[in-house]
Amino acid sequence: MNTTSPQISMANIFRFLAQSMRYPDAEWFNEDFWSVLINLLEELQWQEDKAELTRVKAGSKDFLEDVQIEHTRLFINAIPHVVAAPYASVHYKGDGTLYGIIAEQTKKFYREKGFALAKESDLPDHIVYELEFLAILANEDPEGQKKFLKSLFTPWFEIFKSKVLEEAHHPYYRVVMNLIDFFTREEL
Amino acid sequence: MSFKVTRRKFLQTASIAAATLPLAKVVSAETGFVRDPFTPPGSFEGTQTVTGGVCEMCFWRCQLVGKVRDKKLVKLEGNPKSIDNGKSICARGNAGIKLLYDPDRLKFPLKNVGERGKPVWKQISWQEALDECGSKLKAVQEKYGSQGIAMFPHGASAKYPMDFFEKVVGTHNVSEASFFQCRGIRDSAYMSTFGVAPGESVDMPNAKAILLIGCHFGENVHVSHVKAYLKGLENGAKLIVVDPRYSASAAKSDIWVQIKPGTDTAFLLAIMNYLVQKDKYDKEFVEAHCVGFEEFKKGISHASLDWAAKICDVPAKQIQEVAELLAANAPNVSIHPGRHVSWHGNDFQRIRAHACLTALLGAIGVKGGFVKAKGVKVKGISWPKVAEGGEEHNLKLMADKYHFAPPGTPTELIRDACITGKPYPIKGCVVWGQNPMQTIPNQQRMVDSLKQMDFVMCVDVMPTDITMYADILLPEACYLERYDYIKTGTQWNFADKHQQYIAPRMPLVDAMFERKDEVFITNEIAKRMGYGDKIPVNTLEEKINKELAGVNLSIAQLKKEDGIHIQDGKDPYGVSEDFEVQLYNEDLEDNDYPAVPTYIPVEEVPKGFTRLVYGRSPVHTFNRSQNNVWLHNAMPVNPVWLNDEIAKKMGLQEGDEVSLVNSEGVKSSSKTVVKVTPGIRKDTVYMAHGYGSRNPMLTVGVNAGVDDQELITKMTIDPETGCNGMRNNFVKLVKDGKTLDIPA
Known part of the structure; x- marks a missing residue:
């Protein structure tokens, strides 16, 4: 069956997952986004996740701020320490600092496929960029997508995901990690 | 979570329509990517040298170049054009890359x-x-x-x-820490003596003798400064190091004065008194440039070698030896003004003594002496003074x-x-x-x-x-x-x-x-x-x-x-006719401070304790570099130096893990290891400053070593300057939960 428009496409899925990992602000982390997320969980029959998210949201005084604080704690700066910086080179093939070998390899891969980051000073191995790039590849280069997943994405994402799942306080990022995992795993 | 639907099934399910999941409508219109036709390797993979860097891993500010590959800084080097640090940079300078790419760094505004x-x-x-x-x-x-x-x-x-x-x-x-907890006393004391802040302006490369009071070059690394010091030694300068610890500088010294902490002013007074009494000072310079010599002479006349020897716990003969060595090499002697000088709350007087000794030896404006470089002035642009209200x-x-x-x-x-x-x-x-x-x-x-x-x-x-x-x-x-x-x-x-x-x-x-x-x-x-x-x-x-x-x-x-x-540039040597040295300072007298350098005793070490002193590590700039992964690996903790005989009595061995507790009951939050050495006095322990951060956001540096500052709770304030004295705190060591008295 054709999976392109108007049906769901993997490109749109990856764009959605990339969006879900951006810093949440009112401009996009709104009822429309939420409705799509909940419907996605419904279609996937992830009833427990859907129920937990719905319950936590209903019980929150300021759901957006809760997710913002959790995002900051997990991915930016936090006490006692940032849980999982969302960059490949912090977790894989290096000494735990930014812009390590895998970041350079990732940037090279983008270039070889004819793309570059719009802001050159940004780090190429941020999870949002990698998911956006998977969206591009999904449309244009399925073989490239497989290669990118295997060699550059999955190895570090496995480590990253484990850290987030272990230490996340908020169900939103647990669900997002599982969604990314679900849609990027090689064999299902 | 239960996976009831596979990805393939999910994507193939006809019921899933864009209307149910309008994914494209809830994502940003833009991605982080632009199309950029692939250029074959060679044009962008080369490393580019970017000039114009000025280091800030410490305050010496060496000039750098960066090796940049595809927008990533891959290496830092000294700028070969530099006439300051030249091609050399220190370990910290090299490790600047790890600050740049430290994932713990602040990235966005936080509330x-x-x-x-x-x-x-x-x-x-x-x-x-x-x-x-x-x-x-x-x-x-x-x-x-x-x-x-x-x-x-x-x-x-x-x-x-x-x-x-x-x-x-x-x-x-x-309130700048670089003044009130570091060098402000030095600048004020020299201003009150020479009318000018000294910087580190001693001509060490061309000196015949160098006197360091507490300076520990080699552990304190500022590249061109260390070059100047080593050039002086290479040229044959005699080195005198006054330090309770066998520092990197003491290890190169001709005379190591293992002084009791807090008594340096007494040591300097005795040297000056000896020079005056023995007519071994520069009469011509004093007559031409010094104010208040008679009051000064009288004011230090009590400072005999024996008097100082008792106070400083060093032999009178050694003080005499130092005085003779300085006199023999005058005026080409570098009396180093120091840098971090806020030690005991009596520091203004000590630094005044540095300046007065320099003047007595006529070591100003001459080769090897106190010589201010004639650099170029670049006027800063900043805010206008518009605030109303006075003082x-x-x-x-x-x-x-x-x-x-x-x-x-x-x-x-x-x-x-x-x-x-x-x-x-x-x-x-x-x-x-x-x-x-x-x-x-x-x-x-x-x-x-x-x-x-x-x-x-x-x-x-x-x-x-x-x-x-x-x-x-x-x-x-x-x-x-x-x-x-x-x-x-x-x-x-x-x-x-x-x-x-x-x-x-x-x-x-x-x-x-x-x-x-x-x-x-x-x-x-x-x-x-x-x-x-x-x-x-x-x-x-x-x-x-x-x-x-x-x-x-x-x-x-x-x-x-x-x-x-x-x-x-311009020749920096020479002294202007109107250059004046206030051996006796009337302004000090008018404000009820000692007008002639005066020794003010510090508190003695209480029984069962030892004095805590601190210094610098060659691979760290205090806590600023503590989270740097390269520098951390070079020196992960700050061992506490303990005299070997004392260690033996206490049953402690090299590498034993200890924490510290001070005389006011404040315990260190973290631990370090013992360094057993004959190279420290029995009444003193030493550690490098800037370890033991307690902010867990510093994932590398948190709790690595002991924060000496945590143990410095007793307040002593220098009366002339209001700066903090920080070496008047006393500690015991704690091993396996047991607090150990320090034997006398």
Whole structure:
């Protein structure tokens, strides 16, 4: 069956997952986004996740701020320490600092496929960029997508995901990690 | 979670329509990518050399070049054009890359939605962060007056905001750690003696003898300074090192004076008295340039060799030997002024003695002596002085104390006002590049000061301990990512061709994330406080260009010149006829301070304790570099040096893990290891400063080693300057939970 428009496409899925990992602000982390997320969980029959998210949201005084604080704690700066910086080179093939070998390899891969980051000073191995790039590849280069997943994405994402799942306080990022995992795993 | 649907099934399910999941409608229109036709390797894979870097891993500011590959900084080196550090940079300079790419670095503006000291951070926009800083500081100013705002600045980037708060907002309550907990006493004491701040201006390469009081070059590494020192030794200079510890410098010395801490002034007085009594001083120089010699002579006449020997716990013969060696090599002797000199709360008098001894030996303006380089002056562009009001809220004048304080307000006067609300409340605090938790003694007083504030903001590159107390925490671009300070100077060896250089800091790479520079941040706060019309420059680049225009240069020109402009210099030797040395200082007398250098005893070590002294590690710049993964691996903890005989009596061995507790019952939060050595006095322990951070956001440096500052709780204040003395605290060691007395 054709999976392109108007049906769901993997490109749109990856764009959605990339969006879900951006810093949440009112401009996009709104009822429309939420409705799509909940419907996605419904279609996937992830009833427990859907129920937990719905319950936590209903019980929150300021759901957006809760997710913002959790995002900051997990991915930016936090006490006692940032849980999982969302960059490949912090977790894989290096000494735990930014812009390590895998970041350079990732940037090279983008270039070889004819793309570059719009802001050159940004780090190429941020999870949002990698998911956006998977969206591009999904449309244009399925073989490239497989290669990118295997060699550059999955190895570090496995480590990253484990850290987030272990230490996340908020169900939103647990669900997002599982969604990314679900849609990027090689064999299902 | 149960996986009831596979990905394939999910994607193939006909019922799933775009109408149910309008994914494309809830994502951003733009991605982070642009199409960029592939260019074959070779054109972009080469490494480019970017010039214009000026290091800030410490304060010496060596000139750098960056090796940049595809927008990534891969290596730092000394700029080969430099006549200062040359191609050399130190371990810290090399490790700047690991600061740049440290994942713990601050990246976005953060708001504390928890409490001070136990923060819960939320990323916010710059707009929101600046609105909050501007409105909260304005509210403090309107309610309590400009004096209700205090500032703790440090580093090149803090000068522009400091000028804003002092000159435009109008608060006197600015306290720089580099003055009040470091070198301010030195500058004030030399100003009161020579009329000029000394810097480290001794001509060591051309000296016949060098006297170091506590300086430990080799552990304290400033590249061109160490070059000058080593050149002097290479040229045959005799080296005298006065230190309770067998430091890296002591290891190269001809005479090592293992002095009792706190007694250095007595040592210097005895030398000066000996020189005067034996007619071994430079009569011609004293007659031509010195004021108050007779009063001075009388004032130090009690300081016999035996008197000093008893106080200093060193042989009288050794003091005599030092005096003779200095006299024999005069006037070509370097009496080093020191750098970090806030030791015991009697330091102004000691540093005055450095200057007076230099004068007695006639070691001014001559080869090997105290010689100020003749560098080029680049006038800074900053805020205009527009604040109304004079000195009515100046805490220093209100207290009628510390009449010889360096610029700014002594830290303890600010903290007193914070804690007591008297003589007026201080309710707003700006911390910029300083970490007062690890630079100022008695951390509880800092915590108490911050907790009572209405608003606290911090600007930094790293989440240091103080940032845990911020309401708003702003990420600053680091020295590799911004324009900034214009470094000027001369060739380091005056025996070489006289040259001057001008080297502005220029970015080697673009700033990542949302880090901003000091001009942007300060200007935006100024606008929100109603001072938009006073803004002197719109960007940091504009500021540097305007400053360079004053010497007929520009950033574009400097780029053409590989980052450093070099021009002919001037011979620095000689003394002007009107140069005056105040051996006896009437202004001091008028303010009831000793007018002639005077030894003021410090508290003796209580039974069962030992004195804690500290110094520098060659691979760290205090806590600033603590989280640097390369430097951490080079020296992960700061061993506590313990005399071998004492260790034996205590049953301690090299490498034993210990914590420390001080005489006021304050325990170190973390542990370190014991270094057993004959190279330290029995009544003293030593450790490198700047370890044991307690901010867990520093994932590498947290709890690595012991924070000596945590144990420095006993307050001693230098009466002339108001600076903190920090070596008057006494400790015991704790092993396996058992507190061990230190045997006599």
